[in-house]
Amino acid sequence: MEIPAVLLPLLILGVSLIIAAAISVIIKILQKKAEKTNTKIDDIILHTIGRPLYILVIVGGIYYAIHQTPFLADLINRYDQGYEYRRFIVTIFLTWIIASLVKRIIKEYGYEIAAKTEEEMDDRLVALADMSVTYIIWAFGLMLALAGVGIEIAPLVTGMGILGLAVALAAQNLLSNVFGGVTITLDQLYKIGDRVEMGGVYGDVYEIKPRYTMIKTLNNTIVTIPNSKVINEQIINYAVPDDTVRVKIPVNVAYGTDPKRVEKILLEISDKISLILKEPQATVRFTEYASSSQNLELIVWVRHYDERHTVIDRILREMFFKFKSEGIEMPFNQMDVHIKKD
Numbered sequence: 001m002e003i004p005a006v007l008l009p010l011l012i013l014g015v016s017l018i019i020a021a022a023i024s025v026i027i028k029i030l031q032k033k034a035e036k037t038n039t040k041i042d043d044i045i046l047h048t049i050g051r052p053l054y055i056l057v058i059v060g061g062i063y064y065a066i067h068q069t070p071f072l073a074d075l076i077n078r079y080d081q082g083y084e085y086r087r088f089i090v091t092i093f094l095t096w097i098i099a100s101l102v103k104r105i106i107k108e109y110g111y112e113i114a115a116k117t118e119e120e121m122d123d124r125l126v127a128l129a130d131m132s133v134t135y136i137i138w139a140f141g142l143m144l145a146l147a148g149v150g151i152e153i154a155p156l157v158t159g160m161g162i163l164g165l166a167v168a169l170a171a172q173n174l175l176s177n178v179f180g181g182v183t184i185t186l187d188q189l190y191k192i193g194d195r196v197e198m199g200g201v202y203g204d205v206y207e208i209k210p211r212y213t214m215i216k217t218l219n220n221t222i223v224t225i226p227n228s229k230v231i232n233e234q235i236i237n238y239a240v241p242d243d244t245v246r247v248k249i250p251v252n253v254a255y256g257t258d259p260k261r262v263e264k265i266l267l268e269i270s271d272k273i274s275l276i277l278k279e280p281q282a283t284v285r286f287t288e289y290a291s292s293s294q295n296l297e298l299i300v301w302v303r304h305y306d307e308r309h310t311v312i313d314r315i316l317r318e319m320f321f322k323f324k325s326e327g328i329e330m331p332f333n334q335m336d337v338h339i340k341k342d
Contacts, residue, residue, distance in 0.1 A: 009066070010055045019061075027054075030042075030046050031046045044101065044105060044108060048097055049097055052093050063075075063086065085149060087148045091141060091148055092141065095138060095145070102134075106133065131209075178226045180227030180230060189231075190240075192207065193205060194240070198225065198236070201217065201223045203216050203223070204216045211227060212224050213225050248303055249315055250295065251266065251319070253293060253328055254328075255293070257328055265328075270315065273311060275307045276311060277302065278299065282291040282299065282300040282301075288335050293330075293331045
């Protein structure tokens with residue numbers, strides 16, 4: 001039975017969609033099985049080829065359907081006699097797969113290997129590769145694909161250089177953000193997971209992109225900061241050089257209160273809290289004779305910056321009950337007004 005020429009393209013499209021759906025189901029089944037294995041490489045390969053292979057089958061179906069479509073077939077064959085566009089499509093999808101595969105390998109193995117060495121340079125190089133490898137592979141892939149369809153690369157590169165200069169002038173903010181991202185990576189100002197404070201934002205580094213840094217605040221919200229702004233801001237990194245952090249707690253007591261008595265109570269409170277380090281020891285400083293109070297300062301070291309707010313809360317609660325039981329007054333700003341009668 002001969003298939004009508006009008007229906008043949010539709011049949012090819014239908015078959016390609018069925019094959020693509022079957023591939024998608026098979027990949028998902030294989031991914032579940034791969035999760036149970038000890039190696040990561042099978043997970044990486046399956047996650048890398050899944051989506052590109054699915055779309056490649058559909059695009060391939062459209063390509064061959066067009067070649068079988070009346071009126072269009074002759075026109076397409078005139079410009080695609082050597083199947084150059086078929087090679088173009090295959091090159092694009094191979095570039096996609098290779099770029100995704102390399103990036104995923106860097107994420108899964110690169111950081112892990114770099115963490116085992118004592119040198120900091122390899123950590124920076126891995127981070128830089130993670131940020132730039134996709135763009136480099138895509139640039140080479142596109143040049144190969146264009147060369148495959150007869151487009152000369154040399155004039156294109158020259159033209160891109162001139163165009164790049166014009167784009168650079170028009171997109172200064174974009175480029176400054178990208179160079180800021182490179183600076184952050186090479187100088188290792190912070191890494192993903194670090195607790196930082198910059199530009200009035202306090203939280204954990206969630207993601208570092210070429211153009212911006214994403215901070216996850218303690219309120220579980222994401223704040224996006226352009227990298228050009230980051231490198232011009234003061235950055236406080238609580239995770240460097242280690243996870244310990246010093247906490248200062250101001251303490252105000254009424255005039256007439258014995259500072260030594262207050263110091264003894266504060267040190268007893270800090271000694272009872274397990275989150276506070278024994279070394280360096282907690283200390284109390286007398287800082288000021290204020291207008292309505294004697295001001296002191298309790299200084300303690302906390303073992304991890306995540307526990308900073310918990311320690312402050314525990315100390316302030318203990319202070320309230322201890323000062324109340326000991327009869328120590330915590331004053332507030334007040335003003336006595338004397339009215340003079342004539």
